[in-house]
Amino acid sequence: MIELEISEQQVITTLGWFRTRYALFLGLELSRKADKQSIEEFGKFWIGDFKQDWDNAFTTLCEKKILTLHNGEYQLSEYGDSIKKELDAQTPFYKYEYDNYFLREQHSAAHSRFCKEVYGEDLSQHGLINQYELSFLIEELRQANCKKIVDIGCGNGKITEWISQQTNTVILGVDISSQGIAAAQERTKHNPKLQFQIANLNTIELPDTYDAVLFLDTLYYSNNILKTIELACKACNSSGYIYAYFSQWIMDESQKEYLNANATILARVAQELKLEFTAINLTDSGINHWKKKLDVLNKLHDEFINEGNNELWEYRYNEALRYASWEDKKYARYLYTLKPNNNMN
Numbered sequence: 343m344i345e346l347e348i349s350e351q352q353v354i355t356t357l358g359w360f361r362t363r364y365a366l367f368l369g370l371e372l373s374r375k376a377d378k379q380s381i382e383e384f385g386k387f388w389i390g391d392f393k394q395d396w397d398n399a400f401t402t403l404c405e406k407k408i409l410t411l412h413n414g415e416y417q418l419s420e421y422g423d424s425i426k427k428e429l430d431a432q433t434p435f436y437k438y439e440y441d442n443y444f445l446r447e448q449h450s451a452a453h454s455r456f457c458k459e460v461y462g463e464d465l466s467q468h469g470l471i472n473q474y475e476l477s478f479l480i481e482e483l484r485q486a487n488c489k490k491i492v493d494i495g496c497g498n499g500k501i502t503e504w505i506s507q508q509t510n511t512v513i514l515g516v517d518i519s520s521q522g523i524a525a526a527q528e529r530t531k532h533n534p535k536l537q538f539q540i541a542n543l544n545t546i547e548l549p550d551t552y553d554a555v556l557f558l559d560t561l562y563y564s565n566n567i568l569k570t571i572e573l574a575c576k577a578c579n580s581s582g583y584i585y586a587y588f589s590q591w592i593m594d595e596s597q598k599e600y601l602n603a604n605a606t607i608l609a610r611v612a613q614e615l616k617l618e619f620t621a622i623n624l625t626d627s628g629i630n631h632w633k634k635k636l637d638v639l640n641k642l643h644d645e646f647i648n649e650g651n652n653e654l655w656e657y658r659y660n661e662a663l664r665y666a667s668w669e670d671k672k673y674a675r676y677l678y679t680l681k682p683n684n685n686m687n
């Protein structure tokens with residue numbers, strides 16, 4: 343791919359996502375013209391504090407024939423579209439969402455309180471895993487006598503460190519968020535059992551030496567769950583296991599069978615790969631999670647605002663609102679333990 347400035351990459355990706363559900367979800371109407379102002383506005387939404395100055399980028403991208411401009415509206419050329427696809431494969435557009443989250447949360451006392459109240463401990467959790475849910479994993483890792491683990495989608499590494507301390511294990515944490523990994527790397531200074539790297543779970547290559555591969559609410563970011571589980575199997579040593587927290591949502595009741603522990607998307611993948619698995623049912627915990635989040639966020643609203651962390655509050659609130667309004671009967675959640683098939687290595 344040709345070399346591009348970060349500002350140019352940001353414009354291409356933003357324009358590429360301009361007419362999608364994601365933009366609608368952020369409040370950008372379908373009828374909006376893709377003019378400079380609207381693209382900048384959408385870019386500001388999802389790139390947040392990491393958005394660069396784009397003034398030159400619009401001009402240089404037109405010169406490079408990556409963008410076209412007609413009647414004030416920008417479009418990706420065919421060439422631009424192919425570059426957008428390469429950029430998406432390298433770095434998913436939601437990387438910035440997590441960079442903003444990990445940047446903002448680390449300076450927020452209100453967010454720390456929020457985590458303590460919702461999850462029982464402040465580990466900068468982003469998913470649903472509270473201390474109750476985590477205790478099942480800790481117990482399984484102890485039972486399996488794990489020593490060496492990889493945590494895929496570790497964020498800023500606080501959960502990783504907690505697991506390492508509770509199980510006396512060496513853990514490599516990987517994440518797409520450079521901001522999350524930068525914060526995580528600070529932990530390695532006082533804890534030699536931890537190591538962190540930026541990596542994309544869709545392209546990562548790992549040695550076959552791990553006792554456990556963890557997906558703590560991160561399989562949703564896989565472009566192909568079957569391939570990701572195959573990759574995780576290969577990273578396990580002969581006695582290793584894969585552990586995945588996995589929520590399954592369905593759109594309507596005709597899909598109800600997908601909520602069964604043996605029929606979620608992950609369970610189907612395991613069956614296709616002929617992997618043995620067990621599942622702990624966490625559905626009630628998952629349902630309660632979103633409602634509790636809303637309550638705690640309502641209570642802590644003024645604390646967030648007084649700190650100047652209104653964007654962080656809104657980010658967490660809007661997400662909680664979206665999921666809390668999902669019908670309970672259209673949701674299930676499990677902690678899966680998968681035994682890799684040794685023929686796959």
Ligand SMILES: C[S@@+](CC[C@H](N)C(=O)[O-])C[C@H]1O[C@@H](n2cnc3c(N)ncnc32)[C@H](O)[C@@H]1O
Pocket residue numbers: 434440466467468469470471494495496497498501516517518519522541542543544558559560563
């Ligand atoms: C829902 S959060 C879960 C974080 C943490 N494990 C937890 O339970 O709170 C998803 C995490 O996956 C990371 N992530 C998203 N897409 C990824 C990818 N393609 N490769 C690696 N990490 C990714 C995000 O940066 C984020 O830290």
